[in-house]
Every structure is written in C-alpha cells, then in structure tokens.
Amino acid sequence: MEEEKSMSEKESLDLIANMIGKAKNHYSESGTSALLWGITNVVCFVLAYLLETVRGFHFPFNPFYLMLAAAVLQVYFYRRERRINKTVSYKDEAHYFIWLAFGISLLILTIAGGFANIGYIVLPLILLLFAIPTFISGCIKKFKPLIIGGIICWILSVICFFYKENEVYLLVALGAFFAWVIPGFILRKDFLKKIANSNNGL
Amino acid sequence: MDFKELDPILHSQLRLAVMSLLISVKEAEFTFLKEKTNATSGNLSVQISKLKEAGYIEIIKKFHNNYPQTICKITPAGIVAFEKYVEALQSYMKL
Numbered sequence: 101m102e103e104e105k106s107m108s109e110k111e112s113l114d115l116i117a118n119m120i121g122k123a124k125n126h127y128s129e130s131g132t133s134a135l136l137w138g139i140t141n142v143v144c145f146v147l148a149y150l151l152e153t154v155r156g157f158h159f160p161f162n163p164f165y166l167m168l169a170a171a172v173l174q175v176y177f178y179r180r181e182r183r184i185n186k187t188v189s190y191k192d193e194a195h196y197f198i199w200l201a202f203g204i205s206l207l208i209l210t211i212a213g214g215f216a217n218i219g220y221i222v223l224p225l226i227l228l229l230f231a232i233p234t235f236i237s238g239c240i241k242k243f244k245p246l247i248i249g250g251i252i253c254w255i256l257s258v259i260c261f262f263y264k265e266n267e268v269y270l271l272v273a274l275g276a277f278f279a280w281v282i283p284g285f286i287l288r289k290d291f292l293k294k295i296a297n298s299n300n301g302l
Numbered sequence: 303m304d305f306k307e308l309d310p311i312l313h314s315q316l317r318l319a320v321m322s323l324l325i326s327v328k329e330a331e332f333t334f335l336k337e338k339t340n341a342t343s344g345n346l347s348v349q350i351s352k353l354k355e356a357g358y359i360e361i362i363k364k365f366h367n368n369y370p371q372t373i374c375k376i377t378p379a380g381i382v383a384f385e386k387y388v389e390a391l392q393s394y395m396k397l
Contacts, residue, residue, distance in 0.1 A: 112318060113392075115318055116388065118322075119319050119322035119338065123326035187328075187330040188329050189327045
C-alpha cells in the first residue's frame, strides 16, 4: 500500500469500510477453551456420580482436582491464542471479564459452600452459574449454540432444585456438555475450516 | 455550503488504513497492521510514527518470549480526529 497516493472521498470511505471489515473478520475463536472446560466438567461430574453410586469404584484423588490441571492448560491456551490473533478487540475484553467473574463466583461457591456444608444445593447453583456467562457470550457473539447451551443450563438447574438424587451430578455433566462441549466442537470445526481456506488462499 | 477540511494526517492511504484498523480493535500488533495493509515494514514504521507524532496513536514496545513486540492503540484524540474526518468525507459525498 502506498502512503501518499491521492484518494477521492469515495475511495477514502471504501478504504475505511474495507479495513474495518478486515479487522472484524480477523478474529476467530479456536473453541479450545470451551472444549477444555466442557470435557473437564463432564469428566469430573461423571466421576463424582460414579464414586457416589457404584460400589467398589475408586479414583485415586478427588476428581474435581482435575479442574486445577484445566486451569493451568487454560492459561497456556489463552497466551497462545493472544499470540496467534495479534489483536485485542473490545469483545475479547468483555469476554475476559465475564468469564473471570464467573470463575471467581464458582470458586467462592464451591470452596465457601464446601466449608459451610451447604450440601447438594450447590449443584443447581453451579448450573445457574454455568448459564450466565454462556448465555451472555452467545448473545455477544451472536452464536446460537452458546445461547441454547445457557438456556439448557437454566432448565436443568430448575430440575436440579427438585430432584435430590445422585443423578443430579449427571445433570450438571449434561449442562456442561450442552453449554461448552457442543459449541466448542462447532467453533473448532469452523476455526479449522477457516485455517484450511486461508492456507488455500481463499 | 460549509466545506469541512480533510485532516492531511489522515488523508493518506496507508495512515487512513492503519487508523481504520485501530478504530475497530482495542490494540493491535505491528505485524497485524502489516499483514492487513500489505505495506512494507519500513513504510509502515514511518507512517505510524507520523500518527504517533500527531497524538493519534500510542505505540508500546515490549518483549514477548524474547522477541520484540510493537503494540499500537488509537488514542482518544485519534478517535475524535477519525470521526471528524469521516464526517468531512460524508459532507463532501452529499454534494
């Protein structure tokens, strides 16, 4: 691009629209974070269910400690994606704070709730928390699978408040599956398609 | 008819392209600007320096994993100048 080429008013406006479009279409989410947290939550809650219900089933440690490993991986993926994308958009910033607030709320609920011995009621509350950032993220991105995932979490949380059996663990796993695993796979598929297209020069 | 003057700093192809990219994001790396504008590194460096001198953008230089990284951000003055420039263009287009 030459710097001092004279431009008509129309050319200037076209250039502005073209560049804004390029910046807008640049960012693409890989779906890694959604898949990481979705799969980790599904595994943790299914293991918790098996530990509660299946006699003789053993797991070497509390399955929820797997969340710590997921948190370490999340930091790594976050840094890698920042490096690949080369930009920070206003949407990225909003997402970051929404998920940070969710993480802090979930930590408080599980740790303080554990110490206060609030019992099974923590599970429908976890589902309620799952729904909030998932639904908001879906609305910001205009991405229906996340919006639907958030709504499913709200419906499952209502069921959880009344259904006080061990199967509640499976309902939370189901919530995580709809909220993150399915949207994560769709995002991943789109991301890989976009990379393949850019490699082919499309 | 009231003719609004076009800002000479912005009325240049590469500088306008850079400002249009930066107005859309919170911050962007130099390599992103280079990739999207197809400009050479030397030319782009000169033009972003001019935008910086005008107070329209902020340049942050840092190291990431031992590699130098240049981050560019539009300033509030840059946003105002960009908006005025677009208004001026629109007033010409209405003629």
